[in-house]
Amino acid sequence: MQVSTVANGGGIKPVQGGSCRSCGRGDFVEILDLGNLPIAHRFLSKPDEKEELFPLALHFCRDCGLTQILNAIDPEILYRDYNHNFSSWKPEPHLTSEIDMIFSHGTPRAALEVGCNDGKFMAELMKVGVSSGVGIEPNPIPAGIAQGRGLTVYQEMLSPRLCDGIVESHGQFDLVVARQVLEHLLDVEAFFKCVDRVLSPDGMLFIDVPDFEPGFRQGDCSVIWEEHVSYFTRSVLDNLLCRYEFTSVASENFNFSGGCLSLLARRSSVKEKVGATSESTQDLSELAGTFSGRIANYQNALEGALSRARKNGISVVLYGTGCRANMLVNGLSLGHLIDYSVDDQKERQGMFLPGSRLPIHSSEKLQAEEGQVLCLLAVNNENEQKVSSKCAEMLGDRVTCISLHAPKDICQELKKIENIILAA
Ligand SMILES: [Zn+2]
Missing domain, CATH: 3.40.50.720 (NAD(P)-binding Rossmann-like Domain)
Incomplete structure (x- = not known):
């Protein structure tokens, strides 16, 4: 089957409608159109099996610099029969450094992990001092594994109702963890509202997300994945936290899975203004303007070399x-x-x-x-x-x-x- 090539070779298209997942504004440009693609995790059992295709385009918010997929695939379709990619299948050499990052800024006792997967990270936290580990994981298979590791797991999607129920049973938490979660969420605001309910006033929020910047700079389209609807860089993530009244107290980049941005934050007292055209947004804007052209150049060079x-x-x-x-x-x-x-x-x-x-x-x-x-x-x-x-x-x-x-x-x-x- 022939799928479309980089259709938007070089230019950027203005876009009407929609609001930015990070800043809530809506000044978008389309920076890449990859045409119609099959879902990347859906392997075929026969070479002639019929498959569904979905349009994949990236948009860039000129206000805050977040690259995102505006027309995301309905999660009901995307995650149907999704029973792979558990954390234990992938070595995570940075896991210990992330735990050190958390414990060098506090000694959390009660922790909640949103999207706890098979409970590997929480189990490690419990080895070093967390006494009450609670997880939220809608997928029954990893949720079952996590329960086997001694975690209390709520097998549901994150929601305000679920958070209220959890707080009623366990009280608020002094650590909330969300690893490789934020980039999948269609509603980032709802996530922060939930964090606000479950996190104690002086608690810590630990987030890690894929770092978009190395791929963005290289013109590497393999960093794009239909499951990731938002593409964070350090400055975009800092702005997002600021918008929800958090300040980062520690951050680190790890060479894991194409780059990982890890960040520990606490609530900030002053709400800072975000969205102004900072130097970093300008830099990202320049990268956005040339992204599809750089991908097309790489595509031509690779195609020629392989032929x-x-x-x-x-x-x-x-x-x-x-x-x-x-x-x-x-x-x-x-x-x-x-x-x-x-x-x-x-x-x-x-x-x-x-x-x-x-x-x-x-x-x-x-x-x-x-x-x-x-x-x-x-x-x-x-x-x-x-x-x-x-x-x-x-x-x-x-x-x-x-x-x-x-x-x-x-x-x-x-x-x-x-x-x-x-x-x-
Ligand atoms: Zn924005």
Whole structure:
């Protein structure tokens, strides 16, 4: 199947209507239109399986600098039959640093985690001093795992009614945690109203979100994912907290999953003005104006390099089939230039990628390759070394691995393809 290429190559379109998820205003421009794409986590069991497509475009708020998806897919459709991506499946090397960040600013005893997933983070908090750990997790499978870890879990969506009920049973909390949650929420204001109900007056709020900035700077469209309706940078997140009368007391960036912004905040006493055209909003605005053009340039360069590699008899293999891989392959229409994909996760082997319909094999298929192989690493930067070493063990100097994801310099990586073509 052919999906559309970067349709809006270079320009930005003004948009009417809608209000910004962060500042509530509505001065938007459309900065990227990826056309109609399948849902990135919906793998196919047959190569000819019918699939639904949804438009995916990004909009930029000129008031506060938040990039967002205005026409988000209905969560009822998006999260239907969604039973994967639990936190235990992914190593989180920054988890200990996040816990240190919290405990170096206080000693919380009662903690509530919104979107607690399988309870891994809360279980760690409970090892270091939290005595009462409560979680909210609507998905029954991770909620069950979290309960098995000793957490009290409310298996519901976050709502004011639920928060009132929780406070009635447990009192207010001196720590509220929301990790990798905010970027999924259609109603950010409702989230902060709920936090206000459950957090004690001097309590701490810990948030982590994907950092959009490395991908935004690189022109890397794989940082876009239909499940993420908001794309935060440090300054945008600070402004958002300020709007809801919080001040950050500690913050850190981690190289996890393309970049992670972690932030610890307390209630602030003075409501500061937000939305003014600050230097940072200006900087983001410049990036927004050139984002689709930079993606199109990368797309052309990658497409050209992959075509030349194949003409020279080099096999092109995609290693990793996560959401970032699918967004890149479908968003840039690369499927026809890749031979097949490889994934170490057994559940995915034998299936087909959404959109591109590339088959997913185990690494044994790669090991059986007899000629030169170009391996496109569609794994997060922190796992690349492990995967590259594995490929080298199997194929020696017949394999070249290149990184497809920011924060790596993805344009620089393309030079490696030219080198193997010269050597072929
Ligand atoms: Zn805004």
